Amino acid sequence: MSGGYNEIHPEPTTFWSKYIISFDHKVIAKQFLWYGIAFLGIGGLMALLIRWTLAYPGEAFPVIGHLLFPNSAGIVPPDSYAMLFTMHGTIMIFYAITPILIGAFGNYCIPLMIGARDMAFPMLNMLSFWFAFLSGVVLLASLFLPLGAAAGGWTSYPTLSTMIGSPGAGQTLWCVAIFLFGVSSTMGAVNYVTTVITLRAPGMGYFDMPLTVWGLWLTAILNAIFVPVLGAGVILLTLDRVMGTTFFLAGASATSGSGDPVLFQHVFWIFGHPEVYILILPAWGIVSDLLSFFSRKPAFGAKATALSMTSVSVLSTIVYGHHMFTTQMSPLLTQSFMTLTMTISIPSAIFFANWLGTIWKGSIRFDSPMLFSLGVVFVFGLGGLTGLHLGTVTTDLYLHDTYFVVGHFHYTMAASVLLGGYAGIYFWFPKMFGRMMNETMAKIHFWGTMIPLNGIFFGMLMVGYGGMHRRIYNPFVYDSLKRLMPINEMITVSAILMGAFQIIFVINFLWSLYKGKKAPNNPWNVGTLEWTIPSPPVHHNYDVIPVVKCGPHEFGNPNLKTGRDFQYQTEELVQGPV
């Protein structure tokens, strides 16, 4: 199986080659981690500005309001509000979740967990990060333009995102930034796919891979197929904006021929629906592994979980039309997309059952990575089930573009991915940096995130059902929405609380980086390959490429005589009566 290129690269010696233009997957993973956490902070601050505006319209944002909006006495103006929610969505999806879950964990975990010395294409990996960096610079630069950043929502539907609705250069820079990010993601994706296929350690079959690697691999496959579609979409949009083409123009201003704005929605969502699975699959994989690791029990139906995740990935490519029910597609398309969407329940129910099966009769350790993983099961349950209301056409006709949608996708994409990301950070931090994170602070951080998070997103489901539509600057323009004021205020207070508890994470992270307890090679007593080598690993990971002899979830085998309750993947499976 190890047919690929897997030799030891010489260790870089200069600061520049070691930390900046690094070809080492572990350094690139950390670069992506820092990058993602920085953007998570920016996107989170934007979320607070949005929430403040919705709960206290016309009041100055506290502390930094006057600094950010000097011309409106600290109050977020309506045009800035539109930029804020556009940038919040864009940043969180492309610049926070993607770098952390895919960039950092993908880079860090894939080679280590499959017993490789680096990615298949180290240089491509380096380029992937620096393209993402360039893209981030372009996106942030757009915030300082005279007419401001893009303001058409992260979906940027034309014709609003063409010159008709967005005359500023911000939207053009948005397209350029997304295109560059697409280049970065595609480079990463082909690299991950190739690495998993060619560089698995001898003896490691696909079903011997940890489920984390399964999740990341499926994500990479979807990325490689669908991110280029978005790239094509934003190129066409850019041409409409700067070259006078009319791919997506129609209506009164399409004076030189008419295209179709709905075409963009098809292009966008044929990427956009797989994208939500691109974001969640790594978290599913991490959770599937961690539930087993901390229950000290093999993952229940691991093969079925891997195959369910694969079926979800396949199905995710043929359901995108449920984002477009209100555009009035043909009835046949509408009915087909509704039915196909519903079939996603089957694999989802199967891996949910397997998650619960994994902790059933386990011996559960409630360390912070486990708490966050259990949190993912809870919030993804809520998020997945509210998807039923939106996949059904008639209820969607009421709920589409209301806060119910916002609550739903935040539960699935934001809450689950955030908690899954934290689970991963707490779990792999010792391996990455050679030090342990503070467990008490981690537990405070968990509860301080989990409780307000549900206040925020469940509150959104409630106001959405109450009829509050999305992306409105001031809901209280409408008499019928005034009654929702107290719930909006509750959401905002929860958001501020949740934001405040993230400071504990940042402190814990930075403090542990320098002052944390030295981590042993295998602090969690887990048998996957990365825990057989020192923390942090040496430059080339494995002095000798390991030979894999058993699966990644060997816990609690009653025939074990080693004094450990787990087996390393490099050990022959202990057989005997069970």
Added chain:
Amino acid sequence: MDFLNLSVSTSWWELSKPPLDISTNGHLIDSLFAYTTVLAVFYFILVCIGLFGFSFLYSYKRNKTPLYTYGNKKKHLLITAFIGAAVFLSVDLNITRLSNNDLLDVFWKWPNPKTEKVLRVEVMAQQWMWSFRYAGPDDQFGTADDIVTNNDLRVPTNTKILFHLTSKDVIHSFFVPNVRLKVDTIPGRVTRVWWDANIPGEYDIVCAEMCGTHHYMMKARLTVYSEEDFKGWMATSEKLAMNTNNPDDKNLAWGWKWEY
């Protein structure tokens, strides 16, 4: 912090109920929502029982020796497959069937102006207002006697109202929370929606699709009249339209010939 004030008489559940349903068919959507919610809550409770129950029963303190199983025995696979099938059959197929029936029997059953009492309205959306056009005495759209109103839609009770909608500039979405329906208005296309309203009063029409800076202000008033009152308003408006509509006014000339 008003929301902490527990003396508020209405509970949050009460507050988050959707606005008054004024149509004949809005209850179909409400009841399907309720039905889906009941099923979702049922399965979510099962997840919570597993999640919290197992966390309690099988914590390290209570259970030192975990069960050594891969969960791939025949009975395990049967149980997992059963759960998958149960969810699909009890929830998904059910709500898909109900929703599809509602679409075919009601929401996609377009009223026929030739055979039933239907009020036809053309709607044009633009940043950031709604314009409505009634055919006027000649029953033809796009003619000089059309009645055109801005941000002001008036309809009678007990009448099916059939809208044909388009947009001048960007995509908007015609959303009337009180009848539970919305449809996008798309430049270059005509979309349609029909509903009826049976409770006289004034309600909000909102734009549900992000359409620019003042998206949040793009609201129109829906006035539901009794049939007599509507006739009275219509008669006055027709007279007004005949006297004041200027055929050269380009802003009035957006109507189109009603087809299908």
